[in-house]
Amino acid sequence: MALETILRVVNLRIYFLSRYRPPLKAVDGVSFEVRRGETIAIAGESGCGKSTSVLSLVRLNPPSSTIVGGKVWWGGEDLLQTSAEEMYRIRGGEIAMIFQNPLSSLNPLMTIGDQLSEAFRIHQGLSCKESWEESQRMLKRVALPDVMSKMGTYPFQLSGGMRQRVMIAMALCCEPKLLIADEPTTALDATTQAQILELISSANREAGRATLLVTHDLGIVARYADRVHIMYAGRIVESGDCADLFRKPLHPYTELLLKAVPRLDRSEDYKLVPIQGYPPRMDRLGPGCSFEPRCHRRVARCADEPPLLESASSGCAVACWQA
Numbered sequence: 001m002a003l004e005t006i007l008r009v010v011n012l013r014i015y016f017l018s019r020y021r022p023p024l025k026a027v028d029g030v031s032f033e034v035r036r037g038e039t040i041a042i043a044g045e046s047g048c049g050k051s052t053s054v055l056s057l058v059r060l061n062p063p064s065s066t067i068v069g070g071k072v073w074w075g076g077e078d079l080l081q082t083s084a085e086e087m088y089r090i091r092g093g094e095i096a097m098i099f100q101n102p103l104s105s106l107n108p109l110m111t112i113g114d115q116l117s118e119a120f121r122i123h124q125g126l127s128c129k130e131s132w133e134e135s136q137r138m139l140k141r142v143a144l145p146d147v148m149s150k151m152g153t154y155p156f157q158l159s160g161g162m163r164q165r166v167m168i169a170m171a172l173c174c175e176p177k178l179l180i181a182d183e184p185t186t187a188l189d190a191t192t193q194a195q196i197l198e199l200i201s202s203a204n205r206e207a208g209r210a211t212l213l214v215t216h217d218l219g220i221v222a223r224y225a226d227r228v229h230i231m232y233a234g235r236i237v238e239s240g241d242c243a244d245l246f247r248k249p250l251h252p253y254t255e256l257l258l259k260a261v262p263r264l265d266r267s268e269d270y271k272l273v274p275i276q277g278y279p280p281r282m283d284r285l286g287p288g289c290s291f292e293p294r295c296h297r298r299v300a301r302c303a304d305e306p307p308l309l310e311s312a313s314s315g316c317a318v319a320c321w322q323a
Helices: 050-057 084-093 112-124 128-141 160-172 190-207 218-224 242-247 252-259
Strands: 005-018 021-035 039-043 065-074 095-098 178-182 210-215 227-232 235-241
Touching: 005 050, 005 210, 021 039, 021 050, 021 065, 021 210, 021 235, 039 050, 039 218, 050 065, 050 178, 050 210, 084 095, 084 112, 095 160, 112 128, 112 160, 128 160, 160 190, 178 190, 190 210, 190 218, 210 218, 218 242, 227 242, 227 252, 235 242, 235 252
Parallel strands: 039 210, 039 227, 095 178, 178 210
Antiparallel strands: 005 021, 005 065, 227 235
């Protein structure tokens, strides 16, 4: 049975505009869907537009950026046209977000207990006593040790892993339909990373919640995602089921990304292959494929015509003339 589509992004374009230089096309025509109960990953190198894309879904994109086009359909309404009051209700209540740096995302002037209980009072209308009790329950749910004492602490008094657990508790407190996790394990050690990701995954499986996971770690994508969209220079260049895409990547960029990742199923003498060159400047993109200067399969057509994202025989979609 086909899963219900709860979020549909159509031709989203976000530019950084300046009178002194050409537009910086941070997100240029991105389209994807999220279905109930599945985990979708958006992966790619730093600076490719992943975070800008997902932040714009809840209208938290940087104030210096401008959404110049596209639709974000949620429950029959376009979130890009929704009033600020309605977005205030949806943000946190129906769509929750885990940010990559909890220290800068949590309020440094409020205790952990006050910040959590505020979310219950605003979105669920609970009393002070009820919201305080629910806050303790949520912190226990995310396995934060010594909950009673942690309720009275400030964010700077907690470790990185503990702060991230608090962020997850805040995101899950109103039982949202969609959880957006923007590189939720940045700056955490490997053991804490695994604990945080397992916590997010198990909480979402229990609730049948959809997850939109932003990461540059393909190991995380392989373990936790159902489908993946590979981004490069503000565009999706390949997308499909994780198993199919990892088994037979079609885009040269995806192929090179996988060759640069250590894997346990390779022999000891296998050497990692770095991607040559550097990502392009977003305000100086050429008329053709943005990956063309770094591509080992490029032909003359690649420099002049931008390839469209089209379905391939494998079931994946790819934007490449040579795929």
